[in-house]
Amino acid sequence: MPLVRIDTFDAIHDATARGTFGEVVYDALRAIGVPEGDRFQILAGHASGAVVYGSNYLGIERTDGFVAIQITLNAGRTLAQKRSLFAAIADGLARLGVRREDVFVNLVETAKENWSFGNGEAQYAEAG
Template sequence: MPLVRIDLVSGKSKDYQQKVGEVVYQALLYALNVPEHDRFQVITEHPLEQMPFDRDYQGVHRTDDCIFIQITLNAGRDVEQKKRFYKAVADGLHDAVNLRREDMFISLVEVPKENWSFGNGEAQYA
């Protein structure tokens, strides 16, 4: 059950935003074995001044097009799966929306399964 939050600079088209969301979803299916139809995303636009980031942290040069992708998901994926996911997102966004591979910041937040409720006030995985 991933919850995906994608933050990007204002001014990108709805088509661009939809393609970004689709690339992330497909990478989750491919690399992290997320079940089909398990798609919950929040895509938010911000003025550039509300998205401060270091333009050269870790030797990676970022431009104004940098997007942030934060995914909360069940714990348990190994390092190789995560690397495969990062690469799938980078390659997919480069191909789909011509986003530079340097302009994506991805954070995975792992939680225990009992930390989810899909509705009805129930902990379906508990």
């Protein structure tokens, strides 16, 4: 049920790289209990200046290698699971040459009944 959005600058990371980043995020989500095959991702590249980031916010030096990852998922993960997810994503992208400082992850938690996977139905909502 997670919906993942990965945004990068086209000049730094191409569509192939974003696809590989998507694999890293999917693997990290699987490690915190997301079911196999539950993969919905939007991979977007942007022109220079189309993504704005705090280049030194919280004392973290960021570059145009910046990768923004937003994950919308069901509420209920523990803080330990979230920390594990953040670390797994940063570690996985670092193995691909992305600076850990350039990995930005935002979780958006929602109730299960807020999803429709098709057919105009709320598949995870309780009957009622």
